[in-house]
Amino acid sequence: MARVQLYDATLRDGMGGVGMSLTAAEKLRVVQRLDELGVDLIEAGFPASNPKERELFALLEQARLRHAQIVAFGMTRRRGCSADQDDGLRVLAESFAPVCTLVGKSSTLQVQKVLRVSKRENLAMIGESVSFLRAAGKRVLFDAEHFFDGYRADADYALQTLRAARDAGCERAVLCDTNGGSLPGEVGRIVAAVRRELPDLALGIHTHNDSGCAVANALVAVEAGATQVQGTVNGIGERTGNANLITIIADLQLKMGVKVLSASRLARLTETAHYIDELLNRAPNPNQPYVGRHAFAHKAGMHASGVRSDPATFEHVDPASVGNQRELVVSELSGRATLLARAAEAGIELPEGAAARAADQIKELEHAGYQFEAADGSFELLLRQRSGRYRPLFRLESWRVIVEKRAEGRAQTEATIKIWVPDGEGERRYIQTAEGNGPVNALDNALRAAIGAVHPQLRDVELVNYKVRILDESKGTGAVTRVLIDASDGHRVWGTIGVSENLISASWEALVDSLEYGMVVAESSLGHRGRNGRPRRPVKTMPAAARARRRARPSEAI
Ligand SMILES: [Zn+2]
Incomplete structure (x- = not known):
């Protein structure tokens, strides 16, 4: 079987989930962790949709990654203009990212009802946009949006959109189950049919979990010949989420014999999944396959004694292979x-x-x-x-915070700290009061004022x-x-x-x-x-x- 690429969409599609938000610096931390894990391509979003994305791309340009490549994401050109007049495409072309993913329509329904252009114009939009980015020296992936729904309604046209992208020089078409309603049987059948029709075009798979089948759909697509899987860490994303890349990685490697990571990197899966949940300020799902805290928990009785005599009796894989632990796991760090x-x-x-x-x-x-x-x-x-x-930097004697709410609406905060700072052989006592616009800010100000003189580096x-x-x-x-x-x-x-x-x-x-x-x-x-x-x-x-x-x-x- 050909090598399967891992493509992470956490920072773009994943951020569509309710309550998902990361700063640019946090996104950089996500990218570094995914790079360390061994993900091949990391989609960072559109390079200039807002100041935060601009800041992110500036940070990413400086980051030295060991393995992963950064992908900029954008749309095919607007209707009725040339590709080089399209602001979005120009931004992609000017971005440092070596790879661009272009999303375009593959369903006649979408072309007619949403884009409101002719089927022919849509094919031109796809082809010209791909050509433009190829001419700018980019590797281009074509995200065929609503592909499965489009294929069911009008297979011939759905295939034409892929041909338009291929003929313009895209290196891969990614078949998207954008509404997430497809089932594994039909996904497998459709991917196999596309392989037969376009044997020279590399395929990827992008699925959503609206039918509860996102991971299954990605796996059957790989069985049918897709050589890139897209997903998000822990399956975060709009509505019911994207395909969970963490689960997919473990399934591919441990169940399907598709080697995507080295064994030592696979053993970091649990730690990586939890790390990104923590950055998102989300409690990790204890029941998540492979990496959940309870994924290999055994209650007392027959299970536990069975596992003791032979783990294969009640465990589908060795928990250590994905960096997890048997029984009631305390943490990845306490070993x-x-x-x-x-x-x-x-x-x-x-x-x-x-x-x-x-x-x-x-x-x-x-x-x-x-x-x-x-x-x-x-x-x-x-x-x-x-x-x-x-x-330690200092020894605390006490701190106190006073918050006063005034009738006119203003709240005033004042903090006083008393600390002992090492000074030669002894200690020196500092008492410092500071104001702030909140208790933490006031404490921070007081603490810095007290020890800032001794430690200017702070x-x-x-x-x-x-x-x-x-x-x-x-x-x-x-x-x-x-x-x-x-x-x-x-x-x-x-x-x-x-x-x-x-x-x-x-x-x-x-x-x-x-x-x-x-x-x-x-x-x-x-x-x-x-x-x-x-x-x-x-x-x-x-x-x-x-x-x-x-x-x-x-x-x-x-
Ligand atoms: Zn999506």
Whole structure:
């Protein structure tokens, strides 16, 4: 069987899902993770639809990816103009992205009712748009929108649209089940028929889950000859979602014998899936195939003893093959071997027994609501504390926040902190008061004012993102609040976490970690050298206006 390409649409189609939102810096983190996983093509969206997309493409242009290629997404030209007069196509041609995916209509119904052009003009729109981008030196993929519905109604015309794209030089046609209503039998039949009609045209498959068959439809398409599968991480997307690329990867490799990733990369599947959920501020689905927390959970009794004697009795695959664990999984990070590997990557030496104690501590923290997948900064600080060589920035005596709401509508916030900062052999006490437009902002200002004099490097550290989730732990303990903060020094972004029954207290914890880790970055050569001594990918500093906007964000929320 030919090699099957993995094409991720999380950042474009996936963002169509209700409540899905990522900043440009977060999208860059998604791209880096997907690149590390071994995804071939990553669709980043349309390069200039808004300032956020523009910022993203500027960041992506600077990012050094090991394997993946960035895809810019756009539409075929407007009706009644030439391709070189079409603003959208010009933007695609000028983008740095080496690959462009062009979406066009393959269904007569869509051409007549939605585009309102003649069938002939639609074919010209497809062919001329592909030619234009080919002439601009791009590799072009043609997304045949509504292909399956179109094929059922008018197979001959649906095939003509593919021919128009092929003859103009597109390297692959992607058959889309845009409305998501197709079933596996017909998808398999139609893909096989297209293969017979156009044996020289490489095919891809793009499916949605409206009939609950998105993954199944992608798999049957591969069986029928498609050599590219498109999907989103964890199946996020409009309505009922896109095909879940995470499930597809595991199915292809472990069930169908289609090797898409190395075994060691496949073992990062669970971690990657959870990481992206955390960035999206979404609780990972515990029942998700392969990577869910309960995907390999066994209750006491016959199952558990069966699994002990031979895992094949109750498990369809080895959980370790996808980086998951048997039984009630605590986390991907709490395994002792994983901890030691992470510590080694960060250059931390853990003394005898420290890794086991760190693993126990992480399990306890996770039970209390912590999740370290996206809080890499807090996780590394925890390991550093366990190494016995870590010196915190300061010792807290107390903090206090006063929020006063005035009759005219203004709310004023003031924070006072009392801390002890190491000074030579002893400690020096600092008392600092600061105002802010919210409690976290006021605490941040006070803390920076107090230790900024001692550690001027922290002036470069900015809070770029602030997320709150209420965890309803149904353990009779009441809800707790989890705060995730992303901070950046302009080169790197790191995540920290705080959990408490009190929102401000949780925020304080994450805030302190973000500055503590900022010092780790500033002091070590981490800012210049990557893990294992490889150069770290530079992350372009955000434009000044975007920075100002970001800086304001955490405090607007809280
Ligand atoms: Zn789609």
